[in-house]
Amino acid sequence: LPAMSERETLMKGIIEQIKAPQLIRRQKGVRELKKRIDAKDISSQEVQVLASKLTSLLDSDESSWQVKHGVFLAAEGLLKIHMLGNKERKSVMNAALENLEHKEYRVRLVIGSVLQALAAEDGISVYNNCKEVILKSIDKNFTRDPSMVKIENKGKFLLPVANLLDLVECEEKSKADKEVAKEEVKSDPTVSAPPSGLPATPPTGAVLPSLGGGLPGLGRIGGKALKKRLEHHRLPKHNKENKPGASKAAVKKPSVTTRVSKPAELTRWKAELREQMHDTEGWKSLETSFNALKCIITGTKGAFSRFVDDNFLALLEVASMHTNRFVREITYHTTAAIAQNCDIKTLENLANRTCTLLAKGLSDNWSQVRYASSIATRNLMVRAIKAGFAEKYLGILLPPMCINRYYVAQGVRIYSHETWRMVMGERGPELVAKYIDKVVKFYVSQAKADNHAVREAACACITELALKVEKKAVSPHVTVLLDTLIECFKDDSWPVRDAACNACGDFITAFPEESKPTMKKLYVLWFDHLKDSIPTVREDAAVALGKAVTAYGEEGEKVVSAHLKKALPAVKEQQKDSKRLANMENVTQFGVARRVTGKESLANSDAQMYSCGSLAPKMKRRGAGCMDHSFQRPAEPWEVTDGAVYLLRELSDKSPNVVSSLMHTLSEMIELRHYGHHVYLKQTVWKVVPVIAKNLGKRPFKRVMEPLLPVLFDTLVCNHRLAMHAAAECIEFLDKYLGHVIFTGRLTSDMKDKLRRNNLVRIQV
Numbered sequence: 001l002p003a004m005s006e007r008e009t010l011m012k013g014i015i016e017q018i019k020a021p022q023l024i025r026r027q028k029g030v031r032e033l034k035k036r037i038d039a040k041d042i043s044s045q046e047v048q049v050l051a052s053k054l055t056s057l058l059d060s061d062e063s064s065w066q067v068k069h070g071v072f073l074a075a076e077g078l079l080k081i082h083m084l085g086n087k088e089r090k091s092v093m094n095a096a097l098e099n100l101e102h103k104e105y106r107v108r109l110v111i112g113s114v115l116q117a118l119a120a121e122d123g124i125s126v127y128n129n130c131k132e133v134i135l136k137s138i139d140k141n142f143t144r145d146p147s148m149v150k151i152e153n154k155g156k157f158l159l160p161v162a163n164l165l166d167l168v169e170c171e172e173k174s175k176a177d178k179e180v181a182k183e184e185v186k187s188d189p190t191v192s193a194p195p196s197g198l199p200a201t202p203p204t205g206a207v208l209p210s211l212g213g214g215l216p217g218l219g220r221i222g223g224k225a226l227k228k229r230l231e232h233h234r235l236p237k238h239n240k241e242n243k244p245g246a247s248k249a250a251v252k253k254p255s256v257t258t259r260v261s262k263p264a265e266l267t268r269w270k271a272e273l274r275e276q277m278h279d280t281e282g283w284k285s286l287e288t289s290f291n292a293l294k295c296i297i298t299g300t301k302g303a304f305s306r307f308v309d310d311n312f313l314a315l316l317e318v319a320s321m322h323t324n325r326f327v328r329e330i331t332y333h334t335t336a337a338i339a340q341n342c343d344i345k346t347l348e349n350l351a352n353r354t355c356t357l358l359a360k361g362l363s364d365n366w367s368q369v370r371y372a373s374s375i376a377t378r379n380l381m382v383r384a385i386k387a388g389f390a391e392k393y394l395g396i397l398l399p400p401m402c403i404n405r406y407y408v409a410q411g412v413r414i415y416s417h418e419t420w421r422m423v424m425g426e427r428g429p430e431l432v433a434k435y436i437d438k439v440v441k442f443y444v445s446q447a448k449a450d451n452h453a454v455r456e457a458a459c460a461c462i463t464e465l466a467l468k469v470e471k472k473a474v475s476p477h478v479t480v481l482l483d484t485l486i487e488c489f490k491d492d493s494w495p496v497r498d499a500a501c502n503a504c505g506d507f508i509t510a511f512p513e514e515s516k517p518t519m520k521k522l523y524v525l526w527f528d529h530l531k532d533s534i535p536t537v538r539e540d541a542a543v544a545l546g547k548a549v550t551a552y553g554e555e556g557e558k559v560v561s562a563h564l565k566k567a568l569p570a571v572k573e574q575q576k577d578s579k580r581l582a583n584m585e586n587v588t589q590f591g592v593a594r595r596v597t598g599k600e601s602l603a604n605s606d607a608q609m610y611s612c613g614s615l616a617p618k619m620k621r622r623g624a625g626c627m628d629h630s631f632q633r634p635a636e637p638w639e640v641t642d643g644a645v646y647l648l649r650e651l652s653d654k655s656p657n658v659v660s661s662l663m664h665t666l667s668e669m670i671e672l673r674h675y676g677h678h679v680y681l682k683q684t685v686w687k688v689v690p691v692i693a694k695n696l697g698k699r700p701f702k703r704v705m706e707p708l709l710p711v712l713f714d715t716l717v718c719n720h721r722l723a724m725h726a727a728a729e730c731i732e733f734l735d736k737y738l739g740h741v742i743f744t745g746r747l748t749s750d751m752k753d754k755l756r757r758n759n760l761v762r763i764q765v
Helices: 002-018 023-038 044-059 065-080 086-098 105-122 125-141 161-187 223-230 263-279 286-307 310-320 325-341 344-362 367-387 391-406 410-424 428-434 436-446 452-468 471-488 494-510 512-529 535-573 598-603 637-651 656-671 678-696 698-716 721-738 740-745 749-757
Strands: none
Touching (some): 002 044, 002 065, 023 065, 044 086, 065 086, 086 105, 086 125, 105 286, 125 286, 286 325, 310 325, 310 344, 325 344, 344 391, 367 391, 391 410, 391 436, 391 452, 410 428, 428 436, 436 452, 436 471, 452 471, 452 494, 471 494, 494 512, 512 535, 535 656, 637 656, 637 678, 678 698, 698 721
16 A cells, blocks of 8 residues: 555656646656656556546646646657557647647647657658648648737837837728828817828827827827727737726827837838748747648658658748748758658659759858758758769759858858768869859859848858869959959958958969959058958958969069058057047947947937847948948058058068068057057057068068067056067067077166066066
8 A cells, every 4th residue: 555655646746747837847757757667667557547647638628838738748758668559649649739729839849749759650640640730720821910910129119019010001091091080180179170280189088109290090080080990909918007897988009209200211110010020920830830740751751752742842832932931941941851751752853843942041041041951951962962863953052052161150050061071072172163153153142142141151152262163163253253352342241341351362362364453443442451440350451462462573562562651650640549449339230330420329229139130230232432431430540550560460471671671660650659559559569570570580580679679578567468468479489589598688677677577478587
């Protein structure tokens, strides 16, 4: 009797955990159940009794979604260890189909896992039993009623939900509503007509908020018209007057003032609302119904091949172009499941029908969709290579596969690199050269994409063409590619500009003759970027100019050195109130710090924030003309000199005489400390001096080193940690490079004293 009591207590405890409101307890209960079964603490008879009790909870209308979720989790666990009887399996499947469109997403999601376990256990019969329900759910939910959309962006629009819906739907009704409102004004004696040119505002009664002085169909409404309009919309939950027992006459819509005052913005607002409906919300149960289908395909494996007919492929084609990104994502996951499990004949048919759609998915604006399409592409191509029919699809799939190796989302990038190695092997450059026309066309189109991360990846891929692909294949396209890079050079996003800057430098190195006609434009752009507010952009512009000198010799040296001589002393003109990243916001939008001026700083406060580049306001791709770059702001003189210091480093191995002649000017510039950001310039100088010293050689450098030493040791004790570390590393390098005796012999007693007091430098004096 005690033993039975303990066992009953154990079983009851497991059931209570599976029914628990907390997910962690439900998962713990399922783990405990499997652990007890593996340890044979629970007999198979007791498992059947427990399974019967659990499945009965699924049939109860009183069971909460947490209970159903826990039971489905337990059912999945039991199915995987083959401990669920025929009767219980049938009950679980019926319950899964009944809850396929459950209001709780987590229940719908776990149902997919249960159906996969059932399919693995009972085979294709599961699909035969579920097919009608699942496909009917997909068909029913494929389109969506706009009136049911949940507005996620209420904080931005500052309007009740009902009126936000009117933004989307009011176009057809606006004329009729205006007429109704006019009739109400005439028939209502309590309302006086407003003066001409002013919005109608009743002295008492409900007022529906409007955009910019009156949204069509949402002006001043009273009496019957107001009652009629309220019947078509649910009131927001935050309306305090909407209480149980309150009379209809007491119910009013909240009056909310909107910040938007331009009626011209209505069109943009309506478009944004539609985009939110499409991209930021789920699509009822469409996604999870597709997920259930995908799980069954995974569970049945190759047996599902006979169901992949023209109608099924047509469903995948339409769903992969769905306006909602979650639906597109699960569609590609479904395609991946088919490609992994179907027979070869079905695989070839699938490739013929979905190859172009996979390429579109690989170029989707949403990273999750790209990733799902990448999985489907790998599953398809790896098997197609073994079957011997992959080559004919490379012309379509190779360009997007290539560009995703540089995509900003790390998961997509790493997965694409692995796929490239698996599919292309060592033939990557050869295959790119073979399909160069399609590759170039795709790269050019991606360089014009709205997504700044895609434009950056396109620039990186164009660089790769110059460095890794056979020159004979790329040469006919150099002009088009350089024009594309020059457009990206004027981008609002500094990472795009930086990538284009580097790519242009590599292109002129690989194709100097073909690039000559564009050099005038490139020099202007590089010199502009040499004084950019972003330090890495300045440095990369200097690197690119160094490549130009390498490519064009004396001709390039003449142009670059002339600019260097003018730019290096620019810090003399620096005002005392120097700024770093001047006139820029203290936040960045995907790597871009924008200027904020006057009214704009107020207009942008309390506005909607974005966490995904796909939803953010699009950054302009380019300006008009070489100098019309909206990303520019007046450069600080110290930044001009800072860029020139990087250029000194790049020229030190190509034009040592020019650099040696300018070292005295450099020492004079870094002595200036009347402005606040002198430490940043000094930090740059001490980072580049070791490279300059190596390139000039010991003897020439010792001739120009003396004026630098006082400032070098002053920086060592300047209390700016980055500058101090740069100075310390420079001192250690010079001591090692020139020799300890020679270097310390040139130090004054004050310099040696600073060395002794500093703990950053490990030199004995």
